[in-house]
Structures are given as structure tokens and as C-alpha cells.
Amino acid sequence: MNIVLFAHPAFMNSQSMPRFARMLEQAYLARGHSVQVWSPQPKIYNYFPRGRLSKWAGYIDQYVLFPLRVRKQLRRQPSDTLFVFSDQALGPWVPLVKGRAHVVHTHDLLALRSALGDAPENPTSWTGRLYQRYIRHGFRQARHFISISHKSRDDLHRFGQVAPETSEVVYNGLNYPYAPLPPDEARQVLQQAGLPAPAEGMLLHVSGYQWYKNVPGIVRLYAHYARSRHDPLPLWLVGPKIDEPLQAALDEVPAQGEVKFFHGLDNSALQACYSLSRAFLFPSLAEGFGWPIIEAQACGCPVITTSEPPMNEVGGTAALYLPRLKLSDDVQAWAQHGAAVLTELLSLVEADRAAIVAQGVAWAKRFDADAAIEGYLRIYGQVIERENKRSA
Numbered sequence: 001m002n003i004v005l006f007a008h009p010a011f012m013n014s015q016s017m018p019r020f021a022r023m024l025e026q027a028y029l030a031r032g033h034s035v036q037v038w039s040p041q042p043k044i045y046n047y048f049p050r051g052r053l054s055k056w057a058g059y060i061d062q063y064v065l066f067p068l069r070v071r072k073q074l075r076r077q078p079s080d081t082l083f084v085f086s087d088q089a090l091g092p093w094v095p096l097v098k099g100r101a102h103v104v105h106t107h108d109l110l111a112l113r114s115a116l117g118d119a120p121e122n123p124t125s126w127t128g129r130l131y132q133r134y135i136r137h138g139f140r141q142a143r144h145f146i147s148i149s150h151k152s153r154d155d156l157h158r159f160g161q162v163a164p165e166t167s168e169v170v171y172n173g174l175n176y177p178y179a180p181l182p183p184d185e186a187r188q189v190l191q192q193a194g195l196p197a198p199a200e201g202m203l204l205h206v207s208g209y210q211w212y213k214n215v216p217g218i219v220r221l222y223a224h225y226a227r228s229r230h231d232p233l234p235l236w237l238v239g240p241k242i243d244e245p246l247q248a249a250l251d252e253v254p255a256q257g258e259v260k261f262f263h264g265l266d267n268s269a270l271q272a273c274y275s276l277s278r279a280f281l282f283p284s285l286a287e288g289f290g291w292p293i294i295e296a297q298a299c300g301c302p303v304i305t306t307s308e309p310p311m312n313e314v315g316g317t318a319a320l321y322l323p324r325l326k327l328s329d330d331v332q333a334w335a336q337h338g339a340a341v342l343t344e345l346l347s348l349v350e351a352d353r354a355a356i357v358a359q360g361v362a363w364a365k366r367f368d369a370d371a372a373i374e375g376y377l378r379i380y381g382q383v384i385e386r387e388n389k390r391s392a
Contacts, residue, residue, distance in 0.1 A: 001033045001380065002081045006090050011042040011049075012058055017107075021086040023175060027373045038073070040066035063092055070096050080388075082380055088145075088156070091138030098141045101387035103166075103380060106147040108288020109155035110212060112136060116159060120327055121285060122211045136160055144383045146376060148172050148289045151310035165386065168379055171314075172289050173369030176267040180300035180361065181275040189272035195262065197276065202234045203342075204277035204301070206270065209240035212286040217325050217335065219249035219259060221281065224332075224339035226257030233278055233346075234258040238265055274299035279345055282311070283322045283338065290314045294367045297360035302345055302353070304338070318356070318363035320345060 005028075007021035021037065028035045040062045042049075048057040070093065083102040085094060089111070094104065114122040115132035124132070136159075144166035147153035153169050156162055181189070187197035203222065207213040215237065226232040237259060240246065253259055265273065274280065280296035282305040293314045296303050305311040307321035315321070320341060325334050348356070 001028075001377070001384070002078055003028055003033055003035045003380070004077065004081055004083045005035060005037045006083065006085045006093055007037050007039040008087065008090065009040040009042070009058070009062060011040075011045050011061075017087045017089075019175075020105075020107075023369075024084070024086060024373075024376070027369075028377075031373075031377070033377075038070065067093065067096055074100075079391075080384065082384055084380070085139075085142070088139045088160070089135055091135040091140075091142075094138045094142045098143075101384050102142060103144045103146060103383055104139055104142045105376075106145050106152050106156050106160075108148075108152055108286075109159050110286055110288065112159050113155065113286075118159065119212070119286065144379075146170050146379055149310035149313055151313060152288050154309075166379065166383060168375075170372055170375035170379070171367055172291065173367055173372035174294060174298060174364070175369055176271070176295075178267075178271055178274065178295050178298035178364075180298075180357075181272055183276060186272040186275040189268055190276070193265070193269045193272075195265075195269065196260075198234060200233060201276050201278040202236050202273075203279050203281060204236050204238065204273055204296070205240075205281045206238040206273075206292045206295075207240060207282075209246075212284055213240070214283055214285050214325060215240045216245045216249035217283060217331065217338075218281050219246065220252055220331060220335035221283070221338035221342065222259065223249070223252040223254065223257065224336045225342050227254050228339065228343065230256055232257050234260055235281075236260050236262060236273065236277075238262045238270070238273065270295070271299055274301045277301045279304060279342055281342070282306075283325065284311060285324060287311055287314075293319065294364045298364035298367075300357045300361055302356050302360065304341060304345065314367075316363050318360040 005021060005025055008017045010018060025035050025037055042061060043065055044057040044060045048054045083097040083100055085104040088104050088106045112132045113119050115124045115129040140162050143164055145164050147156055147169050150169050153167055190197040205218050209215055222235045250259060274296045280301045280303045282292055282303060284306055287310055290311050293303050293305055297318055303315055303319040305315050305319050306324050308324050312321060322338050
């Protein structure tokens with residue numbers, strides 16, 4: 001199979017999407033396919049790498065100069081080439097190949113939903129609204145999509161307003177062999193990383209602190225839990241940085257509570273954290289998928305997340321659920337309820353806890369990286385066959 005993979009430019013400092021594109025490239029090459037990665041280069045951006053003009057300079061590279069280069073390269077591509085967009089946010093480039101075989105990978109529509117007013121927690125500027133409509137105008141011209149969850153596919157149809165010929169769901173696969181580590185081994189990994197390893201374990205949250213991660217809500221939940229105990233477990237926040245809303249929540253944590261922040265942990269350290277944690281707190285307001293849910297489950301850590309898709313789609317019957325926190329809700333009442341659910345989980349006898357752990361580990365096995373890749377390639381083949389029939 002001849003594949004051209006469209007990827008986000010490295011100079012825009014995104015991490016997850018370039019990582020996803022690299023994973024696809026490596027997996028397809030390993031299976032003997034021909035792969036080219038097409039991505040904008042920093043021409044204008046190099047003159048304005050910092051400051052307010054950097055974003056706009058990057059846009060010129062992405063949406064003015066890059067399309068010119070793509071049009072030239074298209075002339076040299078065999079007729080059986082499949083053009084794969086690693087993210088629907090690359091929509092402005094879709095019209096360049098809409099007449100050729102193509103597939104768009106859809107991750108989440110959260111930015112578009114915000115721009116359309118469907119996420120009141122995250123109001124969008126007028127320029128942001130224009131940008132999201134520009135992206136949507138592009139990917140609406142695609143005919144074939146693969147979404148990472150049924151929720152993402154539903155959002156694609158509803159908010160993206162697409163009318164696809166192909167729209168399938170392939171769940172993400174774990175990109176690291178997460179599995180439970182014995183406590184002594186997990187503590188040794190953390191000690192080697194220079195991290196304290198509490199003998200009694202801890203509570204854990206992992207995220208990039210995006211608006212929908214609900215980190216202040218997690219801290220308020222923890223504050224209610226800590227008030228009910230003289231020796232509460234510490235809360236480890238991996239990824240978030242303190243801002244004003246988070247600081248306001250931290251001010252509510254009682255003296256006996258302890259919240260620690262960590263950044264830049266690699267997969268082995270995260271595996272150790274998941275393995276030692278007594279509970280993983282992930283009550284997001286929204287997600288496209290929710291990687292940390294299955295990472296925690298795969299490591300034997302019980303998960304408390306939100307009872308809405310895709311969180312309950314990914315967590316399945318192996319997770320515990322809280323209602324979604326809405327702007328109109330009493331946040332303290334929500335946090336108090338969450339603390340009660342957490343306390344009940346921590347109070348389980350060992351046999352009942354072991355059953356939840358085993359269920360989570362078994363559930364996480366269905367999110368297999370090789371199965372995801374094979375699912376993508378199966379759909380790619382169907383798209384090529386369909387497009388060949390169209391052109392015959």
C-alpha cells in the first residue's frame with residue numbers, strides 16, 4: 001500500500017498528534033507498506049518563532065505555502081496512493097486530495113464544540129470560532145473517516161456536519177505495555193526517577209490540564225475526602241500546573257491533606273504511579289477518548305471517572321462513575337458526593353478490591369495497539385477498493 005500521511009507541523013509544539021502520526025508511520029513501515037509523511041516546514045515561522053506573530057507566521061506556512069508544495073508533489077504520486085490525515089484538525093488540506101483515495105482520523109471535536117457554543121465552560125474568541133469553521137469547511141469535504149470512539153463519531157456527524165461514505169470506530173490501542181508492577185518494583189522505579197514513594201500508596205490524576213480535565217473539581221473532591229480522615233492518602237497530580245482557579249481549589253485542602261505536582265514523567269514512571277495508586281481520579285467534563293482511563297486499568301488501578309461518553313464507553317463496567325460537573329451544579333455538593341464514592345472504594349475489603357482490579361486489567365486488554373493498526377489498515381483497504389470502483 002502506498003500511503004501519504006499528513007501530519008501536524010513539529011514547529012507548532014503539539015505533542016500528542018505528532019506522536020500519533022509517528023506511531024502510524026512506524027507501524028505501517030514495519031508491515032511493509034510505503035509511507036511518506038507530509039508536513040509543513042517552518043519558513044515564515046522561523047522569522048517569528050516567539051511572540052504574538054508566531055502563530056500567524058505558522059498559519060502562513062501551513063495554509064499558504066504548504067498547499068503549494070502539496071500540489072506539486074501530487075503530480076508525482078501513483079494513482080493508487082492513499083492519503084491519510086492523522087487528525088481532523090488538518091481539515092484545510094483535505095480539499096487538496098478530495099478527488100483521490102483518502103481517510104481522515106478523527107480524535108475529538110472539543111475545539112469545534114466550544115466554537116459552536118456547546119461547551120460553556122470554554123468560551124471561544126471570534127478568531128477561534130472562525131478558525132474552527134475553516135477547519136470544518138475542509139474536513140466536511142472528506143468521504144471517509146475513522147473515529148477513536150463512538151462519542152467522537154457522533155460529534156463528527158452532529159457538529160462536523162459531515163455526510164461520509166465511510167465512518168467507522170477503531171478504539172485507540174495502548175502505545176506502551178502497561179501492566180501491574182509489584183509494589184516493591186514500582187517503588188524502586190519511582191526512587192530511581194527521584195520521586196517519593198509513599199508506603200501506603202496515593203491517589204492519582206494524570207492530564208495536560210486542559211479545561212475539560214476538571215482538575216479544580218478533583219482537588220475539591222480530594223479536600224472533602226481529606227477532611228473526613230486524620231491520615232488521608234496524598235493526591236499526586238501529574239501534568240497540571242497551578243493557575244488561579246486551581247489555587248483557589250488548593251486553598252480548600254485541609255492541613256492533613258497533601259497535594260503534590262509532578263511533570264515530565266516517562267512511561268515507566270507513570271506505570272509505577274498507576275501501579276501504586278489506590279485510585280485514579282479522572283472525572284473529566286469531556287474527552288475524545290480518555291487514554292489515562294485504560295492506562296490506569298491496565299496497571300491494576302481502580303478508576304473513578306464521569307458517567308458520560310466517551311468516559312463510560314472507555315471505562316466500561318470496570319470503572320466507577322460520577323455525574324458530570326456542570327456550570328449550574330453546586331460544586332461542593334458534587335465534590336462531597338465524589339469523596340463518598342472514593343471513600344467507599346478505599347474501604348473495600350481486599351477480595352472486593354482485587355475483583356475490581358482484575359476486571360479493569362481484563363477490560364484494558366481490548367485496547368490493543370496491533371488490533372488498532374490492523375483495524376486502520378482494513379478500512380484503508382476498503383476505501384482504496386471503493387475508490388478504484390468509482391474511477392473504473
